[in-house]
Amino acid sequence: MQKQAESILLTPESNDDVQEILRTHERLHVRGGGTKTALCRPADGAAILATSGLSDILEYEPGEFTFTARAGTPLREIEAALAEHGQYLPFDPPLVERGATLGGTIAAGLSGSGRQRYGGVRDFLIGVRFVDGQGQLVRGGGKVVKNAAGFDLPKLMIGSVGRLGVIVEASFKVFPRPQQYGTVCCAHTTIRAALEQVARLNRSAFDIEALDIAVEDGRPVTYVRQGGLASTLGARQEALRNWLGSGDILGASEDAAIWQQAGDFAWLPPGAALVKIPVTLNSIPLLDEFLAAANVERRYIAAGNLAWVSWPHDLAELDAQLTQRELGGLVVLGETAWPFLGARTGASVAARVKAVLDPHNRLPAL
Amino acid sequence: MSTQELMAELARRIPAERLLQRPAQLAPYESDALTAFRSRPLAVVLAETQEDVIQTVRLCHRYSVPFVARGSGTSLSGGSLPVPDGILIALNKLNRILRIDIDTRVAVVEPGVVNLDVSRAVAAQGLYYAPDPSSQLICTIGGNVAFNSGGAHCLKYGMTANHVLGIKAVLPDGEVVQLGGNSLESVGPDLTGFFVGSEGLFGIALEITLRLLPKPERYRTVLAAYSSLAAAGNAVAQVVASGLLPGAMEIMDALAIEAAEAAVHAGYPRDAAALLIVELEGEEIQVEAEFAHLLQVIESSGPDEVRVAVDDADRARIWKGRKSAFSAVGRLSPDYIVQDGVVPRSRLGEALATIERLSRKHELRVANVFHAGDGNLHPLILYDGRVAGELERAEVLAGEIIAMCIELGGSITGEHGVGMEKRQHMPAMFAETDLEVMATLRRGLDPAELANRGKMFPGSEAPALHSRGPHPLEQQGIISRE
Numbered sequence: 001m002q003k004q005a006e007s008i009l010l011t012p013e014s015n016d017d018v019q020e021i022l023r024t025h026e027r028l029h030v031r032g033g034g035t036k037t038a039l040c041r042p043a044d045g046a047a048i049l050a051t052s053g054l055s056d057i058l059e060y061e062p063g064e065f066t067f068t069a070r071a072g073t074p075l076r077e078i079e080a081a082l083a084e085h086g087q088y089l090p091f092d093p094p095l096v097e098r099g100a101t102l103g104g105t106i107a108a109g110l111s112g113s114g115r116q117r118y119g120g121v122r123d124f125l126i127g128v129r130f131v132d133g134q135g136q137l138v139r140g141g142g143k144v145v146k147n148a149a150g151f152d153l154p155k156l157m158i159g160s161v162g163r164l165g166v167i168v169e170a171s172f173k174v175f176p177r178p179q180q181y182g183t184v185c186c187a188h189t190t191i192r193a194a195l196e197q198v199a200r201l202n203r204s205a206f207d208i209e210a211l212d213i214a215v216e217d218g219r220p221v222t223y224v225r226q227g228g229l230a231s232t233l234g235a236r237q238e239a240l241r242n243w244l245g246s247g248d249i250l251g252a253s254e255d256a257a258i259w260q261q262a263g264d265f266a267w268l269p270p271g272a273a274l275v276k277i278p279v280t281l282n283s284i285p286l287l288d289e290f291l292a293a294a295n296v297e298r299r300y301i302a303a304g305n306l307a308w309v310s311w312p313h314d315l316a317e318l319d320a321q322l323t324q325r326e327l328g329g330l331v332v333l334g335e336t337a338w339p340f341l342g343a344r345t346g347a348s349v350a351a352r353v354k355a356v357l358d359p360h361n362r363l364p365a366l
Numbered sequence: 367m368s369t370q371e372l373m374a375e376l377a378r379r380i381p382a383e384r385l386l387q388r389p390a391q392l393a394p395y396e397s398d399a400l401t402a403f404r405s406r407p408l409a410v411v412l413a414e415t416q417e418d419v420i421q422t423v424r425l426c427h428r429y430s431v432p433f434v435a436r437g438s439g440t441s442l443s444g445g446s447l448p449v450p451d452g453i454l455i456a457l458n459k460l461n462r463i464l465r466i467d468i469d470t471r472v473a474v475v476e477p478g479v480v481n482l483d484v485s486r487a488v489a490a491q492g493l494y495y496a497p498d499p500s501s502q503l504i505c506t507i508g509g510n511v512a513f514n515s516g517g518a519h520c521l522k523y524g525m526t527a528n529h530v531l532g533i534k535a536v537l538p539d540g541e542v543v544q545l546g547g548n549s550l551e552s553v554g555p556d557l558t559g560f561f562v563g564s565e566g567l568f569g570i571a572l573e574i575t576l577r578l579l580p581k582p583e584r585y586r587t588v589l590a591a592y593s594s595l596a597a598a599g600n601a602v603a604q605v606v607a608s609g610l611l612p613g614a615m616e617i618m619d620a621l622a623i624e625a626a627e628a629a630v631h632a633g634y635p636r637d638a639a640a641l642l643i644v645e646l647e648g649e650e651i652q653v654e655a656e657f658a659h660l661l662q663v664i665e666s667s668g669p670d671e672v673r674v675a676v677d678d679a680d681r682a683r684i685w686k687g688r689k690s691a692f693s694a695v696g697r698l699s700p701d702y703i704v705q706d707g708v709v710p711r712s713r714l715g716e717a718l719a720t721i722e723r724l725s726r727k728h729e730l731r732v733a734n735v736f737h738a739g740d741g742n743l744h745p746l747i748l749y750d751g752r753v754a755g756e757l758e759r760a761e762v763l764a765g766e767i768i769a770m771c772i773e774l775g776g777s778i779t780g781e782h783g784v785g786m787e788k789r790q791h792m793p794a795m796f797a798e799t800d801l802e803v804m805a806t807l808r809r810g811l812d813p814a815e816l817a818n819r820g821k822m823f824p825g826s827e828a829p830a831l832h833s834r835g836p837h838p839l840e841q842q843g844i845i846s847r848e
Contacts, residue, residue: 063603063711064712065711066710109553109554111551115550118522119528120550122556123528136799136803138799138800138803139797140800142775142795143775144708144776144780145708145711145740145741146520146525146708146737146780147780148514148780148783148784149778150784150795150800151560151564151804151807151808152559152560152562153804156556156557157555158555158559159552159553159556160554160555199469199470202469202470203469203580204580205580207648229652229655232651232655235651236649276551276553278549278552279549279551280548280549281469281470282467282548302551305549305550306549306550328553330553344554345532345546346545346546346558349537349543350554350555352810352811353557353807353810356807356810357807366554366555
């Protein structure tokens with residue numbers, strides 16, 4: 001990326017530094033680990049504020065099942081610290097191995113396939129500190145798992161893509177990690193058959209950790225992940241497969257590899273953009289018809305709530321198709337000057353919030 | 367005068383039987399469940415359609431008259447207290463369940479739908495709506511959304527905000543907006559989550575898209591009696607540390623047990639100093655294995671007695687006692703304050719010891735009923751409003767408990783909200799800049815500060831009478847506590 005080489009790179013080491021930068025720079029673009037390439041590209045003349053110098057786990061008391069870390073802390077580090085105590089981030093953030101940071105994940109609003117079980121990044125963020133567009137250090141939420149005091153400012157940071165403020169610190173709740181995982185996978189002849197299986201699972205009482213439909217060489221395959229006590233997992237997998245009527249049971253090592261690859265988007269062809277599209281089981285058939293015709297790789301995760309779409313063509317074409325279907329999208333990987341595609345809801349509220357938090361438009365437009 | 371013009375306009379749009387103006391008609395709406403505050407609105411609009419709400423808000427905006435939305439009036443923080451000479455928009459009749467989609471586990475409801483009615487509507491399909499405030503028999507989804515209500519079962523699946531996917535709302539200036547949608551995922555700032563818990567200051571939700579969960583195949587509920595509150599608190603820490611993830615973990619102390627027993631005969635051990643309820647839920651085979659583990663953890667925590675719920679009726683009895691505890695305390699004392707604060711879970715024992723000390727210092731009894739699993743305390747401070755000085759002492763004690771929560775790194779409210787009650791504590795929890803930014807965000811959506819004026823922010827106006835006693839609806843015989 002040539003343009004980034006021309007941008008000034010600022011690497012604050014303290015919250016004070018971040019405040020000073022916001023007060024003294026006309027145009028800024030925030031960058032965490034740089035893994036979400038489509039969101040890291042500054043407009044001409046904007047300086048890059050990198051959070052790499054804001055990296056540290058500030059508080060982690062395992063018995064409390066919460067932690068507070070600075071925004072630039074790599075998720076790999078956080079996951080390792082949690083794993084030592086049998087804990088994990090249940091929203092299963094993507095791109096961890098590529099170097100994604102805590103702040104970048106919040107700002108991009110990204111959760112992975114594991115969000116199926118307990119919820120996404122929005123459901124686990126409990127507190128945040130950010131520097132707004134006027135250089136004010138603002139705190140919202142807290143460090144305890146339950147808190148109803150004041151407006152929920154942490155929610156505003158979810159998906160704000162560095163356009164409402166610069167996240168400098170965040171507190172999360174975490175959960176005990178299941179002892180063991182296993183996956184049952186089923187191949188289908190049509191996307192409708194795969195969707196019907198997901199709907200059937202939605203009507204059931206199975207506790208499912210992840211429920212994805214991957215379209216592999218044009219054939220839909222459902223991956224149903226279970227987790228829990230090692231002593232009962234085998235029996236639960238058998239019960240699930242019998243209930244499904246077919247499917248292959250994958251063992252622990254195969255299971256780990258599959259979900260690791262899903263989290264790193266290993267299926268994405270080189271050079272293609274990656275787009276996040278919130279969907280429902282009802283909106284997938286029409287969307288998939290178009291995607292199948294365009295012959296692109298795609299994966300529907302979290303029981304059909306989110307489409308990850310690979311797009312090697314002109315993004316304007318996808319933008320038009322999404323608008324027509326009243327769907328929205330976010331370009332996560334690839335090169336684009338404007339990452340938001342398709343329909344948007346709440347635009348007028350977002351504009352009002354932006355006018356308050358970044359009145360001089362020092363951060364990119366939202 | 368603008369209020370006269372407003373009333374004339376309202377009278378043209380709202381039929382007289384749904385536009386209440388006489389003092390006797392207004393009386394039931396003067397207060398909510400925080401009976402310390404009382405004020406009389408100019409009028410009450412009983413909205414039946416979304417259009418009623420939108421038109422009323424637009425008229426209020428045009429004539430610069432403040433308004434407050436109200437569901438069943440169960441707010442314990444005074445969140446639905448009317449603004450004197452403002453309009454109260456009652457939403458109980460705006461209570462249709464608009465759509466249920468079993469395959470995607472979603473329900474779209476109007477704000478006046480009663481919390482438990484959502485679960486009832488989808489029970490036959492094996493689904494339920496998770497957040498379960500103690501008042502779920504009467505409280506409404508609109509109120510739950512405004513105050514991000516919690517409940518006993520928030521430990522695993524979170525509070526109201528975690529179960530709301532989309533909101534259609536009318537902003538305080540009359541603009542109708544759609545936030546979020548039908549998907550669990552979204553793009554752009556999480557405005558739906560931002561709206562939830564805004565205490566009515568961002569406007570009124572007209573349609574709410576809720577996430578439903580599959581009813582667990584199996585529940586396993588255990589009740590353990592301890593000889594001290596500290597021992598029960600320590601047991602919670604041990605259960606949390608064991609790696610189990612219960613659906614609920616609740617503690618009641620001796621006073622609360624006594625009250626609950628007197629009210630609903632839940633069959634609790636009467637001589638216990640503290641009672642711990644832990645519930646596991648999920649697939650049967652997994653829950654049974656986890657339950658065996660849980661019983662070991664509990665046995666090792668030194669309980670005096672352990673009882674396992676043997677069937678659904680037994681389980682229901684245990685929960686009935688817990689959920690009736692607030693109102694049951696009314697049997698022990700003519701008046702009481704329900705407090706709501708949060709401490710880090712690892713400091714529960716410390717917090718309970720401090721409450722005990724404060725109770726002795728102020729010579730007032732305190733009953734403790736709380737969501738132990740997430741550190742959410744609900745001390746009930748008992749006093750007699752007819753005894754000179756007791757109310758004042760009770761309020762000092764309540765304030766000291768909140769100060770302790772902040773000191774321990776917790777929060778001034780876990781689920782009841784700030785409302786009228788906690789306004790003065792906001793500066794202890796947040797810095798001046800934090801509060802100023804929140805106030806500016808509020809003005810960004812409501813420049814004239816018409817929506818629920820006087821709530822959440824410290825030093826706001828909204829005068830109120832100071833009195834205690836039963837809920838006004840109770841006085842009218844409209845609701846009862848049992």
